[in-house]
Amino acid sequence: MRQVSEKSAAAVPSSSSGLKRGLDALLYSSGLVAAAATSLTWATFLFWRVHIPFRLALLIFSATLFLYNIDSVLPYKFRQQAVLSERKRWMIQHRRELFGLALVSLAVAGALFWLDGWRHLTLFLGHLAAISLLYSFPIVKVAGRWWALRDLPLLKVFLIAYVWAAITVWVPALYLGKALTAPVVLVLFGRRFFFILALAFVFDIRDYTKDLLSGTRTFPGIFGLRAAKVLALLCLAVSGLLIPQGVTPAHLLVLTIPTLLTGLLVWFADETRPDYYFALLADGVMVVQFLAVYWVA
Template identity: 75%
Template sequence: MLPGTLRELSGPKRALDVVLYSSGLVAAAATALTGATFLFWHAPIPARLGALIFAATLFLYNLDSVLPYKYRQQAVLSARKRWVLRHRRGLLALALGSLAVAVVLFVVDGWWHLRLFWGHLAAISLLYSLPVVRRRGHWRALRDLPLLKMFLIAYVWSAVTVWVPALRLGKALDEPAVLVLFARRFFFILNLALIFDIRDFTKDQLSGTRTFPGLFGLRATKVLGLIFLAVSAVLVPPGVSAAHGWVLLLPTLLAGVILWFADETRPEYYFALLADGLMLVQFAVAYWVA
């Protein structure tokens, strides 16, 4: 390949790294999943709410990525972590700027009366990353407690992307459609969390974090993920036609393929682009059938 061609490719690759490793795609995915829930109820996602979720996700994920204790506990740094190390100041500035935007939108958009609901999600998200639990002489974050990591992720993501739209539209959280949609989303996110546990297999082993791949092996983890997807697939909310139900299976099938071929030796893009990109597929399918 010619040197000029290499230079041309380096520009798009750098741009892609910025989007993926600064959590831009993750923030877009959270917004897209929320939008998919609004579309299920035949309503557009309010612009300020979408911006709030995008900014809050940027803050939490970039804060998590720049915490210093995480680098002290890793003997091996991935390409993604090396990129983050080189750009920690910029990511910290992005996190703080995103927090400021999220706070302003939270107040302006009139969510203050639900501050306890939002507060418990924020508390779980922060304690997920911050070392606040002392275990065996070491301070640990909630994510380091055995097998808790993926359930925390699934709960927060499902609460934000299902309960927040329901509350905005004046729906009770115990309505059958809300309950089923929450459970469907919960099991779908559990599968995605297992994919990222597979990615972090060696890192979690070195840091002492007990996850399903570390305790039960990769094959058992993949089988468990397929079970989660099967449960998600059969949880069809009331009012969905059979034809739409089949269309909605597309993200589930893609998630199963990505899980089955997941391996920690795969490039970072496999996880950062394909796995997170599944949530954009969820939105695209919801838009199609709406």
């Protein structure tokens, strides 16, 4: 009887360890980020009372998975002089797997792009892909240092917000034949842009020390952490005030839930928080926004 009890007790840590390994794999391979991008795109479709086509969802999921994983295995990132977080150590240990996942994701996204007739949007989607790829890839050498787009002072949060808003709002609009200059599309784009911008400040706070060491000039690094949080909350408020025509008061009430959660994440953000605070909660709140939209749709 004692042996059985000892075996059961030993199995608990093993099970817990297995769960953590699985969660680490999901979060640090950008699986949740890709799901969030797909979810927000789906939420835009639901605004027009249409479900996202499965193949388009797969295209967005795989393209996001490719872009984030190819970014995470760039050689120069592993030479940066910064304190290694648990997330960064996991990425270093699984660098080959992440590169393989990026290649598979690229193959899937490329096949869907070609087969599903998106070629006429090559320039539109291409400029978003170019921003995403050049975001971290060093392209210009200035004073002995290689610069990527993210290294330009204060630019990185706006690049992130623009690309995410373009993918999750403009792509559904184009698919459904909506003009990008239509008032409702512009309001939806602005609402999504400022929502993502608020979250981007959270990740700038996470990278505060790393960005200081690498010379990247961000809002927290220049103006301080408290000022960055205030700016993030202002962006969140602007997002909440941009209400597209046709949204009912009941819908707005439900949509305040992810907004309030995001506000709490912003206010309590700190670089000393565990990696899960950012990889699970900050990324997960985008999925919560989709669930709120789905619930009232």
